[in-house]
Amino acid sequence: MLAIEYRRHGGYEELRLVERPAEPATGGRASIRLSYAEVSPADDTIRAGRMDTSLHRAPPLIPGGGVGRITDPGATGLAEGTRVVVGGGGLGWRTDGTWREQLTAEAPQLIPIPDGVGDEAACALFAGAGYSTAYLVLTRVAGLKAGHTVLAPGIGGSVGMGTVEVARELGASLVLTTASRTDKAEQARAAGHQHVIDLSRESLADGVTRISTRWPDGRRGYLDGIVTDVPARGQGHARRIVDALVGHLHTAGIHYVQLHASNAGKPVYEAAGFVPGSYPSMDLVTAPPAG
CATH class of the missing domain: 3.90.180.10 (Medium-chain alcohol dehydrogenases, catalytic domain)
Incomplete structure (x- = not known):
C-alpha cells in the first residue's frame, strides 16, 4: 500500500x-x-x-x-x-x-459516523480536535447561550477557528478573534471572519474595546426589501435610501447592519461601505392558524 x-x-x-x-x-x-x-x-x-x-x-x-x-x-x-x-x-x-x-x-x-454526515465533514470535525474541542468547551464549560459574546484567540489555529465558527452556529451575537500578523488578519477577514484583532498593530485589550464599543449591546440592524423600479435605476435612489437607513440606525445606537444583497444590488451596498459577511440566510414560513 x-x-x-x-x-x-x-x-x-x-x-x-x-x-x-x-x-x-x-x-x-x-x-x-x-x-x-x-x-x-x-x-x-x-x-x-x-x-x-x-x-x-x-x-x-x-x-x-x-x-x-x-x-x-x-x-x-x-x-x-x-x-x-x-x-x-x-x-x-x-x-x-x-x-x-x-x-x-x-x-x-x-x-x-452517523448517516447523513459525509466522510469529509467527519474528518474536518476531528481535524486537530478544533471543532469538537470548541463545541465541548462552549457548551459544557462556558455555558454559551444565544446572544453571548465570545473571544476566541488564534484564528490561524484549529481550536481558534473552530471556536469562531461553532460559536456563530450556537447563536453568539458577537465573536472576536485574533491574528499574530497583518497578513493572517487580512486572510481571515477575506474568509468572512469579520472581527479579527491584528495583534501586530494593537493590543488585545484595545482591540476588544474598539470592537465591543462599536457594538456594545449586541443589537444589529437589518435592511430588507430595498428595490428600485427599473425606470428609476441608475439615479442614486437606492444609495440615498441605504445611507438614510444606516444613519437612522447609527443615531439609535446600532452600529452593526446586515442585509442580503442581490447580485445587481451588491455594487450599491459595497459603495456604501458594506463588506461580505459570514451569516448565511435561512427562511421559515409557517401556516397561519385556521379560521
Missing part, C-alpha cells in the same frame, strides 16, 4: 511517498480502508521536531488521524462496511497514523 511518512524531523520536504506492507486484522483489531486523512497542527509540530520527545515515537512515522470504512471488523463488534473516524490511542504520535491507504485499529480508536 502507499503511505506518506517522514524519516527525520524537519519541514514539509521531509514527507515521502513510500510503499508499506498492508496490516492484517489480527489481535482483535479492525482493518480500515482510508478515505480522508486530517492534517493537524500537532502533526506539523511533531514532524518539525518541536514536540517533547517523550510524547511521541522517533521517526520514521506516518502522521494523522482520519476517516475510512471497515473492511474486516476483527473482534471490534462493528460491522463490515461501517464508516468510522479513526483516532486516539497515540495514532500519529506513538504509532503510525492515517496518511496511508489502509491501517488496523482497536475498537476504542473507532467512532462510527
